[in-house]
Amino acid sequence: xxxxxxxxxxxxxxxxxxxxxxxxxxxxxxxxxxxxxxxxxxxxxxxxxxxxxxxxxxxxxxxxxxxxxxxxxxxxxxxxxxxxxxxxxxxxxxxxxxxxxxxxxxxxxxxxxxxxxxxxxxxxxxxxxxxxxxxxx
Numbered sequence: 001x002x003x004x005x006x007x008x009x010x011x012x013x014x015x016x017x018x019x020x021x022x023x024x025x026x027x028x029x030x031x032x033x034x035x036x037x038x039x040x041x042x043x044x045x046x047x048x049x050x051x052x053x054x055x056x057x058x059x060x061x062x063x064x065x066x067x068x069x070x071x072x073x074x075x076x077x078x079x080x081x082x083x084x085x086x087x088x089x090x091x092x093x094x095x096x097x098x099x100x101x102x103x104x105x106x107x108x109x110x111x112x113x114x115x116x117x118x119x120x121x122x123x124x125x126x127x128x129x130x131x132x133x134x135x136x137x
Contacts, residue, residue, distance in 0.1 A: 006110035012045040033093045071102040077122040
């Protein structure tokens with residue numbers, strides 16, 4: 001694999017790994033758009049095992065008792081703030097709704113990840129000059 005390729009992503013919950021600092025685990029936190037509107041909850045974190053980094057939030061919304069739940073795939077680059085039980089992203093609710101539909105079978109393909117990064121207008125993590133975001137608390 002070269003530096004110019006997407007990496008295989010896995011859900012943090014499906015690994016034996018943990019978040020380095022336990023209180024920084026944002027799974028279960030509410031996700032709000034830039035206007036404070038509810039987008040759902042962080043269902044899981046998609047990590048790149050090779051780079052040892054979280055690359056996407058898997059945000060669940062809607063449904064009842066897990067049935068009919070929809071998932072959004074949001075790059076961690078969109079996170080602008082993390083507070084007690086809440087993550088804020090620099091995106092509008094409508095923009096998230098128009099993103100490529102989350103597909104676990106495609107989530108590790110470069111074409112799918114490029115489509116997601118392109119939709120949100122962020123530089124992919126494998127691109128030259130990419131800098132991993134800092135998450136303000």
